[in-house]
Amino acid sequence: MAEEIKTGCYICTGCGIGERLDDKQMQTIATRDGKAKFVKSHQFLCSDDGVKTINDDIKSEQLNRLVIAGCSRRAKMNTFEFDNIPTSRANIREGVIWVRPDNDESSETTQEMANDYIRMACAEARTMKQVAPSEEQSTINKNILIVGGGIAGLTAAIEASKAGYQSSIVEKSGKLGGFVANLYKSIPHKSPYNEPQETQIENLIKTAEDDRNITIYLDSIVSKTEGAPGRFEADITKESGASKTHKFGAIIQNNGFTQFDANILDEFSYKTQKNVITQSELESIAKKGKGKIQKPDGKGEIKTAVFIQCAGQRSDKENHLSYCSGFCCSTSIKQAMYFKEQNPDIDTIIMYDDLRVPGVAGEDFYRAGQKKGIVFSKAKVSQVTGDGDNLKVEFKDLILDEDTAISADLVVLATGLVANSGPDPYATPIELDADGKEIENPEVQKIDVTESVLNLQYRQGTDLPHLKNGFTDSHFICFPYETRRTGIYAAGPVRRPMDILQTKDDATGAVMRAISVIENSNKGRAQFPRSGDLSFPEFRKEGCTQCKRCTVECPFGAINEDEKGYPIFNEARCRRCGTCMGACPVRVISFANYSVETVNQQIKNCDMPDEFDEKPRILVLACENDAYPALDMAAQNRIEYSAYARIIPVRCLGSTSVSWITDALNSGYDGIVMMGCKKGDDYQCHFVKGSEMAHERMAKVGDTLESLQLESERVAVHEVAISDIQTAPALIEDMAKVVEKVGMNPFKF
Template identity: 65%
Template sequence: MADEKKFAGYICTGCGIGERLDAGTLEQTASRDGKMQSCKQHEMLCSSEGVQMIKDDIANDGVTHVMIAACSRRAKVEAFSFTGVALTRANLREGVIWVRPDTDENTETTQEMADDYIRMACAELKSMTIPSASGEQQLNKNIMVVGGGVTGMTAALEAAAAGYPVHIVEKSGALGGHAANYYKSIPARAPYADPQETGVEQMIAAIDSNEKITVHLNSTVAKTAGAPGRFQVQIATESGSSDELSIGAIIQATGFSTFNPEKLGTYNYSASPDIVTNEELEKLAKAANGGPIKRPSDGKEVTSVAFVQNVGQNSGNKGELAYHSGIGDLVAIKQAMYFKELNGDCDTTIMFDNLRTPGAGGEDFYRAAQEKSITFTKAAVTGIETGTALEVKFKDLILNEETSMAADLVVLDVGMVPNSGPDPYAEPMETEEGESAEQEAPQVSVDSILNLDYRQGTDLPHLKHGFTDSHFICFPYETRRTGIYAAGPLRRPMDMRQAADDAAGAAMKAIQAAENAGQGRAAHPRVGDLSYPSFRKDGCTQCKRCTVECPFGAINEDEKGYPMYNEARCRRCGTCMGACPVRVISFANYSVETVNQQIKNCEIPEEWDEKPRILVLACENDAYPALDQAAMSGVEINPWARVIPVRCLGSTSLSWITDALNSGYDGIVLMGCQKGDDYQCHFVRGSAMAAERMGKVGDTLESLNLEPERVVVHEVAITDIERAPKLINDMAETVEKIGLSPFKF
C-alpha cells in the first residue's frame, strides 16, 4: 500500500477494566512495546462518543490501523466496525479480568496477562494490511436451478419473486417431478385430517407465466466452470444442441428416487402386480380418477389393502437402506385415507413397526386415520404369498403370535434414495476386496449432475448414504462448493412441505451468494470478509497440498501446477495456509506472520520467575466463544494462558508450534471442533486436517527433546463452557508436573 500507515491504540476502562487493571501501564505498553503512534483511553469506548473518537481519528488524523483493548472480539462487533482500516482487538474483559479472581495476590499476574494481550494485539496489527476485494468479482443475478420438481419449482418461484432471473434445468420433458404423479399430499395445515391437493399444476402454471423464469426441458448440465458470480454453464439438450449460460449461483434440487424392493425376498414384489410400492400406488390412485382404486392384476375394485411399512429401511443388511426415510408412515396414512375416500368400506390395515408421524400435524393426522377406522397393527411381516388373493404373513408384535391376513392389494413403504452425483471424495472401490463398496447404499445415479470443472471432482461431496454434505445444524443449505446450494430430498429424506421450505431457504442463500460474490465478500461463516488467500509464486513448490486439502474445492491448478485461487469459491478458513509447507499463502488480515508475531510478542518470563506460559490456539467459531461464555459465567482460567483465536484449527501452521516451543512456551493447547461424520467444524474438514497435521507434531517435540505432553489437541464444542477452561488449567498442571521448558532465555 502506497499510503502511509498510522497505528492507533484505544484502551477502554469501562466494565471494570479500569478498576482491575492499571490503565496507565497498559497505555505505556501499547505505545512503548506495541509501538502505537497514538494511544487513548476512554471510560466507555463502545459508547457513541467513544466510537466517534475513533472515527474522527480515522478521518482527521489518517489512522489506518486500529488496536482496541476492551472486550472480546465477539462483543460489540457493530460498534467497533470501521471501514477501510485494519482492526484488531485485545481481549481484556472476557480474556483477563473476568477469568481472574479479584484479589491482591493476583493483581500482578492479571496485569501481566493484560499487558501481554496488548503487546500481542499490537504485534498482530503491525503485520496486517487492509483487506479489500480482489477485483475479480462481478455481479451476476442469474440463478440456475437443477431439477424441476417441487423443490426446484419452489426455489425458482422464490428467487423470481425476489427479482432474480432463474433458469430451471430439467432432465425430463415436463416440470413437476414425482409430485406430478401424486393423487394428493400430506396435509400441511390444521386440522391435519385429510390429504390435500398437491398444488403442482398451479406451480407449473405460475412458472410458465413468470417471465423471469426460463425452463430448459429435456436438458442436463454438461459443464459448470468458474465460481459464484461467474459460473459458465453449458446446458445440453436431448436433441444435441447446447446452450451456454452465465450464472451467479446454483441450486441443486435433483430430489430422490424410490428404493427398488425387487431383491428383498420377504416381500415377493416381482411375483404379483398387486404388490406395489407407495410410489406406484399414487399412480393407481390418480388413474382411478375419483372412482374406486382398482388392483392392477384384474381391475377388481380393492376391498382390502395392507400397507407394509419400513421395507428395506433402517436395515443392517447389504443392498438395503441403512436409514429410514422418516415420512413413510405419514405417506401410508395418507394413502390409506385414499381408500377410505374412494373405495367405500375398504379394509385398510397399516402394518408398522415404529410408527413415526413427524411434524406439527403428525399426531393429528394419525388420530384422524384412526377415526376413519384405519387399522394399525404392530407387525413384523415375514412373507407375502401370492395366489388367488394375497396373503400377508406377519408376527403380531402386540399379541405376540404368528398370523396372516388376506388383502387385494399390498403397498410397500420403500425409502428415498438421493439423486446425487458421484462423491468426489468416495473411497476407491477396490478397497477391502470390494467389501466396502458393496455395503454402500444402492446408488441410483452415478452420472455426474453438475459436471463441475473443479480440481476436486465433478459434483457436491456427500456426507453419508449419498446425501449431500452440509453443516447440518447451523448451515443446512450450504454445501462444500460455495455458491452451489442443495435443497430437498437431496439433503435428507423429506416430504413436499419440508422440501418447499428447504427450497425457499436455499433460494435465499443463492441470492446472498450471488450478491456477496458481486462485492468480493465471503459467504458463511465469515460473511462479509473481504480478505482472500493469495500466494507468493516464487516461493511455491507446486506441492499441490493446498489444492487437495481445501475443503471447498476452491483452488484449481494452472497448467504448470501452480494453485489458482477462485476467491468467490473460498470460505476464508485458511486451511490452505495451514497446509502450505513453505508458508507462501496468506490473507491481508490473517497470515502465518500475524499469528507468529502474537506468539513472539508475549513476554516469556525468565526461568527463575517460575511463571510458565501456555499458548492456546482456539477456533474462533466454537472454542473461543466457549471461553468467552466461561468468562461470563465466572469460570477461572489459569493466569499463564495466552489465547490466540484462529479462523479454523485447519489454518494452524506447524511453524507456529515449532516457533512457540523454541521461544520458551511451556505448553500448547489447540482447540478445534469435532471431526468425523458428525463433525461440528464450520469449515467441514478443517479440524480433521488439523488433527492429521498435528499427528506429526510428535516428531517436532522429539527433535527438540521435549515431552510429548506439552502439545495437546482437543475437540471443543461451543457449549463446553466448563470444560474448555479446564483443558487449559489441566495443561498448567501438566507443566507443573513435568517442569518448565528448557528453551527459555
Template identity: 60%
Template structure:
C-alpha cells in the same frame, strides 16, 4: 500504500476499569506495542467512543486499529471501520470474566491483560488493510437444477426478490414426483385430511413469471467458473446446446424411489398386488376418488396393509440404513384414501416406530378416528396366495407371531438421492485398483479383477479438478451440514436443497428450497462486491502467495476443501479467489509458509505468539497457548466466561479461522519461545463433522499427529501439546481442558526451553 499508523483504544466499561489498571495497559500499547495513538475510554462502544475512533481515522491518519475491550465476537458492527485493519484484544470475556476477582490473583490477571494488548498490537502491525477480491463476478442470475417441488419453490422465491432465474428440468414437464401424487399430507391445521398438492398452481406461477426461463428435456453438460461468473452449457435431449452465464446455482435434483424389486421377501416382483407408495399414488389417481382397484385383477380393494420401513432403517446389504422421513405420514395419508372412499375397508399400518414430523400426532389421530389400524410389528415376509396376500409379522406388543391377510400390500420404501457421481468413492476405488496392481506386479502375479467403480450420471458436470459433482455424505446425499450450514456445499456458490440434501417431505422441501434461494442470493451479492461467502461472509481478504518461494508441493491444491486452487502449466498454484472461503487451510498446509491473507497470515498469528511476555523458568508462571477455532471453540470459551466458568490465568487464547489453518510452525515457535503447553481446539471431525470448513479439523488432527516427533527432538514431553474436538456447546468442557493442561504442567514441570 499509506504509512502504517496504529491506534490502540482501551475500554474501561463492563468492569474492565474496575479489575484492570488501564493506564498501564495504555503505556504497554504505546511503548511495547508501538501504537502512535493510544486512548482510554469509559465505554468505547458508545457513541462518543466510536466517534473518537472515527475522528482519529479521519484526522490523525490512524489506519490500524486495536480495540482492547470485549471479544471480537461482540460489537462487530459497532467496531467496523472501512479501509482500516482491525485487531481485537479480548479483555472482557478473555480476561476479567474468565478469572477470579481475588486480590491475590490481581497481578496474574493484569499480566494476562497486558499480554492480550501486546498480542493485539503485534497482530495489527503484521496485518494489511484488506483489498477487494480482484476476481469480481457481477452476474446475478440464479440457476436452478431440477423442476420438482424443491426446484420450483427455489425458482419462485428467487424471482420474487427480483432475480432472474433459469430452471433446468431433465424431463418434459415440471412437478417431479410431487406431480404424480393424488393428494399431499396437510401442512397446516387441522391436519385432518389429505389436501391438493398445489403443483398445478406452482407450474402456472412459473409459466407466468417474466423472471423465470424454463428449459425442459434439458441437462447440464458443462459447468465452469465461480460465484458471479459461472458458465453453464445446457443441452437439450433432442440435440443442441445453449451456453448461459449465471451467478449462483441451486441443485434441486431430488430423489429416485428405492427399487422395491430388491425386496422379494416382502412380495415385491412376486405379486402385482404388492406396490410401493408411488405405485399406490398411481392407483389412487386412476380411481379419481372412486374405489381403488388391485392391479392383478382389477377388483376393488377390501383390505390393505402398509409395511413401514420397507428396505430402510435396515442393516441388510443393499438396503437403506436411514429413515426417509416422509413415509409414515405418507402411509397415514394413503390409508385415508381408502377410508374416505369406503369406511369398511380394512386398513392396517404395520410399523416399528411411527414418525410424523411437522404435524405432531394430529394427522395420526385423524386417521385413528377414521378407523385406520396401527400395529406395532416387524414384518418378516409377504407371501402371495390364491386368495390374496399374507403378511407375516412379529407383533411387538403381544410378542407373538401374527399374520394379516390383504388384497393389497403397500411398501413404504425410501428416497435415494439424485446426487450424481460419488467422486470420493470413485477416487478410492481407483487408488485401490492402482495399489492392487502394484502389489500384483511386485509379486509377479496377474492383476486381479478390481472392485467395480461407483456408477452414476453426473448432474452438474463441473470442470473442477475434484470431480464433476458435489461431494457426498456416506449415504449418497449432498454434503451439507444440517445444523451449522444447511444448503452449503463444498463448491462455493452452489447450494443444494430438497431430498438431494437429506430425506424429507414436501413441507420440508419447500422450506429447504426457500433457504437455499436466500443463500444463493447472498452468494451472488457477495461475489459482486468481491467478498467471501459463508461462514466468513463479507470478508474482503483473499489468499496470495510468493511464487519465488513455492516448492510446487501441491499440498495447498490437494487439501483445499472447496476446489479453489488449480495449477498452471508450470505446476504453480492458481487461486480462484471467488471460490475461496477464506478458511486458511492452504496457509496451514504450506510447508514453506508462502501463502497468506492480508488480515490473517503466518506472521499475524506468529507475532501474537511471540508477543507474549514470557516469564523465566524460575518464576513459576507457566504459559499455555490455546489456538481456538473461531466458529466453535472460541465462542464456547466466551460463553464459559459469560457463565463465570473460569480457567487458568496462565492461558493466552488466539482465535484461528479454522484448525485447518494452523501451521505447525506456530506450535514449534511457541515451544521454542518457552510456552509450557499448547492446546488446539477445533470442531468435531468425521462422519458427524461440525467443522464449518468441512475438512479443516480432520486435516489439523492429521498434521498434529506428527508433532510428537518434534517434541521428542526438542526433548519435551508429548503431553505438552494436545488437540481436541470442541463443540460450541462445550462451555463447561473447554475451560476444563485448559485447567487440565495447567495441572499437567504442574506435574511435569515448566518447559526447559524457557530463557
C-alpha cells in the same frame, strides 16, 4: 514496505478494567514493547465520545493501525470498525479480569496477562495489512440455475421471480412436476390435517410456465459447469445433442430422489406377485382411477389392503437402506384413506415398527387415520406369499408377541427414497486384490457409478460432496442448503429425506441463500460464516513449490490449478477459513489481515519469564466460531482459568500452521491447547472439514516434539462446542496441571 506504520492504541478503563488493572503500565507497554505511536486511555471507549476520539485521532495523527484494548473482539464489533484500518482487539475484559480472582495475591499475574495481550495485539496490528479490493469482480450475472424441475425446482424458480431474480430450470425428463406430478393427492398441508389434499402441482407448473422471469429447459442436462458465484458458466445440453453455454450467478441443485428398487425384496414377493406393489405404483393406480383403486391383477375387488412400512429401509441388510425416508408413514396413512374414501368397510392394516409422522400434518393426521378405522399394528413382517387369488402376510405382532398371519388382496410396500446425488468427489476407489477381487474395507466409501449432475470443472471433482448414505452434504446443523461448493445450494430430498411441504420450504431457503451469494460476490464479500469479509487468500508465487496441498485440502473446492500446478484462487468461491494457509508447508499463502505472520508475531510478542520464575506460559489457539465464544461466555459466568494462558483466536483450527506450534515451543511456551469444532459425520465445524484437517495435521506434530526432545503431552487438540462453557476453561486448567507435572519447557531464553 513503503508505508510507515502508525499504530494507535486505545485502552478502555470501563467495565471495571480501570479498577483492576494499571492502565498507565499498559500504556507504557504499548509504547515501549508494542511500538505504538499514540496511546490513550478512555473511561468509556465504546461511547459516542470514545469512538469520536478515535476518529479524530485517526485524522489528526494519521493513524493507520488500531489496537483496541477492552472487551472481546466479539463484543461491539460494529462500533470498533474503522474504514479499512486494520484493527486488533486486546481482550482484557473477558480474557483477563473476568477470568481472574480479584485479590492481592493474583493481581500481579493478572496485570502480566493484560500486558501480554497489549503486546500481542500491537504486534498483530503491525503485521496486518489493509485489504485491497479483489480484482476478480467482473460482470456479475444474477440469474439462478435450478437443476431439477420437480416441486423444489418450481418453488425455487417462483420464489426467485418474486424476489426479482431470473432463473432457468433444467429438467432431465420431458415434463415438469417430478415425483409430485404422479401423486393422486398429497399429505394435508392445511389445518385440520385430516384428509388427503390436492397437490396443486398443475397450478405451480402453470405459474412457472407463465412467468417471464423463468426459462424452462426440458429434456436437458447440465453438461459442464465452471466459474464461481456471480460468474458461473453452464452448458445446457438437450437430449438431441444441441448445447449452449449460459451464464449464472448461483446454482441450486434439487434433483430429488429415485424410489428404492423393490425388486430386491424377495421376501415380499414383489417380483412374482402382481398384487404386491410399491407406494408410488398405488399413487399411479389411484390417479388413473381418479380415486378408485383397482386390483392390479384385475381379479375382483380389494377388501383388505396391507401396508408394510420400512420395506428395505432402516435395515442393516446388504443393499437395503439404513435410514428412515421420513415420508412413508404419512404416505401410507394417506393411501389407506384413499380406500376408506372409496368404501369405509375396506380393511386397511398398516404394519409398522415405529410409526414416524414428521411434518406439519404429523400426529393430527395419524389420529385422523385412526378415527377412520385404519388398523395400526406394530409388527415385523417376515414374508408375503401368493396363495391363489389371495396374498398371505406372515408377521410377528410385536405387542402381543406372537407369530401370526393374515390374508390380503393387496400389499403395499413403503420402500423409501435414494438421493439423486452426483458421484461423491471424495469417495475412494474400490481396492482390488491380486485376483481382481474387491478388498472389503468398511472404512472406505465405495465409489459410485452414478452420472454427474453438475459436471463441475473443479479441481476437486464434478459434483457436490456427500455426507452419508449418499445424500448431498449441506451444513445441516448451522447453515442448511449450504454445500461444500460456494454458490451451489442443495434443496429438497437430495440433501435429506423430507416431504412435500418441507421440500417447498427448503427450496425457498435455498433461493434466499442463492440471492445472498450473488449480492455478496457482487461486492467482493465472503459468504458466511465470515459474511462480508473482504479479505481473500493471496500467495507468493516465487515461494510456491506446486505441492498442491492447498488445492486438495480446501474444504470448498475453491482452488483450481493452472497447467503448471500453481493454485488459482477463485475468490468468490472462497469462504476465508484459511485452511489453505494452514496446509501450505512453505507458508506462502496469506490474507491481508490474517496470516502466518500475524499469529506468529502474537506468539513471539508475549513476555516469556525464565525457567526459574515458575510462571509457565500456555498458548491457546481457539476457533473464533465456537471455542472463542465459549471462552467468552465462560468469562461472563466468571469461570476462572489459569493466568498463564494466552489465547489467540484463529479463523478456523484448519488454518493453524504447524510452524506456529514449533515456533511456540522453541520460544518457550510450556503447553499448547488447540480448540476446534466437532468433526466427523455430525460435524459442527463452520468450514466443514477445517477441524478435521487440523486434527489430522496435529496428529503428526508428535514427531516434531520428539525431535525437540519434548513431552508429547505438551500439545493437546480438542473438540469444543459453543455450549462447552464449563469444558473449555477446564481444558486450559488440565494443560496447566500437565505442565506442572512434566515441568517447564527447557527452551526458554
